[in-house]
Amino acid sequence: MILRKRFKKRLAAAWLFLFLATNFVAPCLVSAQEEAIQSASEVVVPTTTPLPEVTPTIVPEAPISTSAAELNSVPSSNLIATLIPTPADVVAKGDFDNKGNKPKMAKINFRSDESVQLALGDYKDKQPSISIFRGGEQVENLETKIEDGNLKITPQRNFKPGKYTIKVQENETKDIVMEQNFTWGVLAINTNKSIFLSGEKAYLQMAALDDSGHTLCKSSLKLEIRSAKSETTILTTQDGTIKNSETCGADNVTDNPDYFAYYDISGIGSYKLKLTNLDNGYEIEDSFEVKENVPFEIERVGATRINPFKANYTMSFKIKANRDFVGEIQETIPSSFKILNNPNNSTMEQSDNGTMITWQVDWKSGDTYELSYEYDAPDISPQFYLLGPLTIKQLNNETIFSESRQWQIAADSAETDSIMVYDTQTIVSTPKYRRWTGSWGSEASANDVNGVIKHQVLKFSLTRDEAILATLTSTGELQAQVWNGSSWGVGTSAGDARTVQLERIFFDSSRQT
Structure with a gap:
């Protein structure tokens, strides 16, 4: 009797093992099918003293309407597609929405020689109107092109740096x-060579400008250099x-x-290279090349920033030839530059790209x-210019180095x-202004100013790119805006001046602070 009971227990255990091996262990070899069955089914484990007639059962969970049998009937190759949400499912859940894909920019800070790019999204086939502003004024005559749903704005050889709005x-x-606001040319890096040899010392020359394109002399700068060996060096003004x-x-x-x-x-x-102005967070990325050898070693010596109203400037090249060469050396500059002499018996030719x-x-x-060569830049400020690259061509006009x-x-x-x-006679409460930039x-x-303008005074700061405009209205109200x-900026009232019978207002905003 005891042996029969033991035999029955062992027989029940064997049946249980066979059932589990058939329905759960074998499908583990196909991971997707295992996940499908386990998510749709629950195994009821027998009690500690099972009877021979007791067999395990699979009870479907309430939230799942698909039975285990139905899941077993699905080919294993289709199970993943059945259970993993499709892109349409994800959109329905709001995790990814491709509808209403509006235009966007991948970044908002650009080098002076870098094209501004804008992904048009769902508007690429709708021919939207695109306007660009600088300092509240619309910018005209920019070179724009739309390709593969992207708007590309190419910088000219001369343009105004600063903060723009598109x-x-x-x-x-x-x-x-x-x-979207973006900056263009507010940071710049020049290297004395565009291509170095290993073991040389690079002379890195930088400029920082404000949103209006004017020089910043006391900015906190950080330059991050990542070498070809993926080693990072950080240089700072601090x-x-x-x-x-x-x-x-x-x-x-x-x-x-x-x-x-x-x-x-x-x-x-x-x-x-990554140059960051830590004062405002603006940053640009740039690079230079290092090669084992080059046919010509070119070094530039010239100004990174100029005062076009007070001086002419010279751009020089030191070029070491590592091979015999007979041919042409070409430099392209903005067509607005005036060359003051005939440098080294050179010739000059105008083209759409500038003066060669x-x-x-x-x-x-x-x-x-x-x-x-010595050049005289136009009397315009602020402005940004791109020179070069210097190109070496054979007599058949084939470029062999640049x-x-x-x-x-x-x-x-x-x-x-x-x-x-x-002020004007037609609009008596709104100050009018015009800017002089050459x-x-x-x-x-x-x-x-919410009143008839009676008198105005404008003063500039000597230490910041700021000015303050004070206005006295006919009712005695003092208004100030920066x-x-x-x-x-939004105007601020300084109070009622009638109690002191002010006819004219004077103040000094030019103190250094």
Whole structure:
């Protein structure tokens, strides 16, 4: 009797093991089917003293309507598609919504030689209206192109650096579907060579500008250099590895960069640069190349920032030829630059891309040669210019070597940017103004002062790119509003001046603070 009971127990255990092995262990070999069965079923484990007639059962869970049998009938290759949500399922749940994909920019800070790009999203086939503004004024004559649903704005060889705003408008509804601020050319890096040899020391020259494109001489800068070996070096103005130039100043004439640093190069490859202005968070990325050998070693010597109202400047090249060469050296500059002499018996030719200077040369391997030109930039400030790249061509016009990057120049002078404020007879409560940046801009409006204008005074700060406009109305109300370099701030009332019988108001906002 005892043996029979033991036999029955062992028989029941064997049946249980066989059932579990058939329905659960074997499907583990197909992971997707195991997950499907386990999510749809629950195994009821027998009691500690099972009887022979007791067999395990599978009870479907209430939330799952699909039975285990139905799941077993589905081919294992289709189980994953059955149970894992499809993209349509995810959209329905709100995890990913491809509808209403509005235009967007991948980044908002751009180098002066970098094209601004905007993904149009669902509006790529709708031909939306795109407007770009700087300092509240619409920018015209920008080179734009739409390719593969992306808007590309290419910088010209001369343009105004600073803070811009791009607006995208739906043509049918006239709704503004996107409005985004971005900076263009407020940070710049020049390297004395675009292509270095391993073991050389790079001379890194930097400039920082404000939202209006004017020079910043006391910015906190950080330069992150990632070598070809993925080693990172960080240079900063705080620790002195980035130097501030003593000649930095909007009204100075100097060839020295506003900020500079040196970096020892080790190893060939591409070196990545990221320059950040820690005061406002603006950053740009750049790079230079290091090669084992090059046919021509080109070094530029010139200004990174110029004062176009006070001086002419010279751009020089030191070129070591590592092979014999007979051909042409070409440099492209903005067409607005005036070349003051015939540098080194060169020729000049105008094109849509600017002015091309060409030298005819006959060089011997191992010798070092110098080329240069003197230029007079237009009396415009602020402005940004791109020069180069220097290109070496054979007599059949085939390019055999070229710099891998352009040279960047910021033009700035404190004396040229001014504002004229006045009132009109037609709109008596809104101050009108025009900006002078080498020429008078179009008329624009400051903030309304809620009263008939009787007198106005405008003063500029000597230490910041700011101005304050004070207005006295016919009712004796004093209003003040501040110009931040690109727009007017909200006006603030200074109270009622009638109690002191003010006819004119005077104040001094030019103290250094």
